[in-house]
């Protein structure tokens with residue numbers, strides 16, 4: 088990977104085994120990536136980028152605006168959610184790492200971090216804290232429902248997902264839980280764990296699946312409605 092600049096646009100250029108020039112712009116900062124076939128000349132690359140300059144700018148501006156509207160800055164006073172409850176963020180500066188996160192007085196999320204830590208660093212720290220907390224909360228739920236449902240989960244993981252609350256790999260008996268669930272109520276988390284585990288009994292979201300859900304978690308529909316609102 089190489090960085091090139093064409094008309095004040097910074098491009099992350101990668102030469103690889105592709106047929107065409109592929110250009111993309113990525114959040115959150117509008118990074119521009121371009122992959123080109125191995126034998127593409129510098130002039131061709133330059134011309135191509137210039138021809139797409141206004142398209143690139145348009146996309147970069149869109150990400151910039153998104154950043155201004157409603158995105159966290161990780162400064163004291165900001166509201167953040169944990170298990171369905173609103174907490175106020177306290178940023179406390181420390182001289183020496185390690186940085187850490189803790190709940191204080193059931194009202195605050197304290198982040199201890201170096202003053203110069205970037206927004207990305209703060210965001211990542213909080214995210215990893217959410218992940219750690221979920222990884223403590225999920226195993227007892229799995230255990231509880233394995234007994235009730237008479238299934239077994241081999242493995243679980245937590246990851247950020249854009250479009251789903253969880254997934255289940257039936258063959259490997261592995262479930263993935265969306266990191267965002269750390270912000271939702273414990274009943275939402277349990278509902279998703281149960282939902283994914285029901286997939287070990289039924290692959291599709293059919294009547295049989297719903298009958299299992301009705302039996303195990305009779306109020307699942309109202310939890311689902313809350314979660315998706």
Ligand SMILES: [Zn+2]
Pocket residue numbers: 282283286292
């Ligand atoms: Zn499902």
